[in-house]
Amino acid sequence: MPFLEVHEVERRFASQVAVDGVSFSADKGEFVSLLGPSGSGKTTLLRIVAGFETPDAGHVIVGGKDVTFLPAQKRNMGMVFQSYALFPNMTAADNVAFGLRTRKLARSEIRQRVNLLLELVGLGEKGSRYPNQLSGGEQQRVALARALAPNPSVLLLDEPLSALDARIRVNLRGEIRRIQQTMGITTLYVTHDQEEALSMSDRIVVFNQGRAEQIGTPQEIYDQPASLFVSGFVGTMNRLTASVAHRQRGICQLGSQPITIESLPDDVQDGDRVEIWIRPEGVRIASAEEAAQENSIEVLVEQVMFLGARYGIRAVIDQAGTLMVDVPRQTVAEAFEPGDRLRVRFEEPLTVTKLGLSSPGTGNDGVSQARA
Ligand SMILES: Nc1ncnc2c1ncn2[C@@H]1O[C@H](COP(=O)(O)OP(=O)(O)OP(=O)(O)O)[C@@H](O)[C@H]1O
Numbered sequence: 001m002p003f004l005e006v007h008e009v010e011r012r013f014a015s016q017v018a019v020d021g022v023s024f025s026a027d028k029g030e031f032v033s034l035l036g037p038s039g040s041g042k043t044t045l046l047r048i049v050a051g052f053e054t055p056d057a058g059h060v061i062v063g064g065k066d067v068t069f070l071p072a073q074k075r076n077m078g079m080v081f082q083s084y085a086l087f088p089n090m091t092a093a094d095n096v097a098f099g100l101r102t103r104k105l106a107r108s109e110i111r112q113r114v115n116l117l118l119e120l121v122g123l124g125e126k127g128s129r130y131p132n133q134l135s136g137g138e139q140q141r142v143a144l145a146r147a148l149a150p151n152p153s154v155l156l157l158d159e160p161l162s163a164l165d166a167r168i169r170v171n172l173r174g175e176i177r178r179i180q181q182t183m184g185i186t187t188l189y190v191t192h193d194q195e196e197a198l199s200m201s202d203r204i205v206v207f208n209q210g211r212a213e214q215i216g217t218p219q220e221i222y223d224q225p226a227s228l229f230v231s232g233f234v235g236t237m238n239r240l241t242a243s244v245a246h247r248q249r250g251i252c253q254l255g256s257q258p259i260t261i262e263s264l265p266d267d268v269q270d271g272d273r274v275e276i277w278i279r280p281e282g283v284r285i286a287s288a289e290e291a292a293q294e295n296s297i298e299v300l301v302e303q304v305m306f307l308g309a310r311y312g313i314r315a316v317i318d319q320a321g322t323l324m325v326d327v328p329r330q331t332v333a334e335a336f337e338p339g340d341r342l343r344v345r346f347e348e349p350l351t352v353t354k355l356g357l358s359s360p361g362t363g364n365d366g367v368s369q370a371r372a
């Protein structure tokens with residue numbers, strides 16, 4: 001049985017639907033990210049779970065108990081916000097102790113727990129500092145320790161790293177995950193940063209306009225995006241329209257060029273239009289031998305970007321759109337320049353979707369998909 005359940009939750013503000021019938025669950029100790037663009041309802045949903053907001057419909061269940069109408073202070077949840085929200089007139093240690101003071105604990109017990117938590121977040125030496133004597137990253141560590149101090153059953157974090165610079169953000173990601181796993185605490189983590197969600201989570205709920213568009217492991221979300229929206233929001237996805245030339249042999253026409261696609265969806269016939277989804281890293285520069293075969297296509301290089309460990313090439317397929325190609329650094333990529341012609345191959349995973357007759361290239365969510 002899941003530990004935390006969000007069941008068909010809805011929240012409207014005036015005429016606007018902020019959360020539109022969202023359901024998902026988290027097992028005990030699971031780290032679930034709520035990932036979505038600005039305004040998609042992530043914070044509203046988190047505030048409903050925390051008890052700062054009451055839903056218009058639906059339920060929040062924790063440990064089998066319906067807490068939908070329970071006040072926030074009775075839910076035993078810890079929350080960390082984007083802005084550190086520390087008490088400026090209190091030391092780091094006093095900030096961490098804050099949630100413990102209201103409990104009937106001996107002073108020595110409180111001091112012990114505060115030290116333990118400061119140690120856990122890597123601030124063992126800095127308990128006597130005031131917030132303005134700490135860096136942003138350190139302040140956010142204090143906020144995390146403060147949220148964890150009362151031993152909450154659920155930890156809620158709303159974009160806790162977005163105010164920090166890139167390098168600290170990556171460090172703290174790992175720290176938060178380590179601490180969360182050490183404590184085995186059920187966690188909801190709001191972010192609009194796909195890399196953050198992919199790298200930290202057990203599971204991800206992708207939000208779009210107040211709805212949970214897809215729920216899955218990071219690998220599932222990345223490899224099998226359930227909709228156009230998810231495919232575009234998580235990572236880069238090439239979307240190419242082709243027409244089926246010879247169903248039996250898997251030959252499709254991509255612009256003016258034929259390409260072989262191993263497994264087309266069952267329901268396509270000759271003449272149908274299909275959309276091919278392939279990640280930039282799923283496209284490979286064809287070797288000379290492969291280039292002679294019919295499952296490679298020629299593209300025109302438009303831009304070559306150096307991205308550190310890899311190159312990103314933007315290329316044009318004659319009459320069929322733009323293609324992003326990721327290539328590792330130690331390849332021929334360095335030799336390419338805008339204007340060059342290049343042959344590429346499509347590797348797996350590749351998703352091919354039959355396009356409806358109505359408006360090709362838009363709103364084809366929900367039609368049959370096949371994995372090549
Ligand atoms: N108190 C409120 N009154 C009116 N509208 C609100 C209120 N809170 C949120 N909204 C609206 O509900 C929608 C969802 O907001 P929410 O803050 O949940 O989005 P979000 O996904 O957290 O976005 P961001 O990534 O920008 O933080 C937005 O359109 C927002 O304007």
Ligand SMILES: [Mg+2]
Binds near residue numbers: 044
């Ligand atoms: Mg928000």
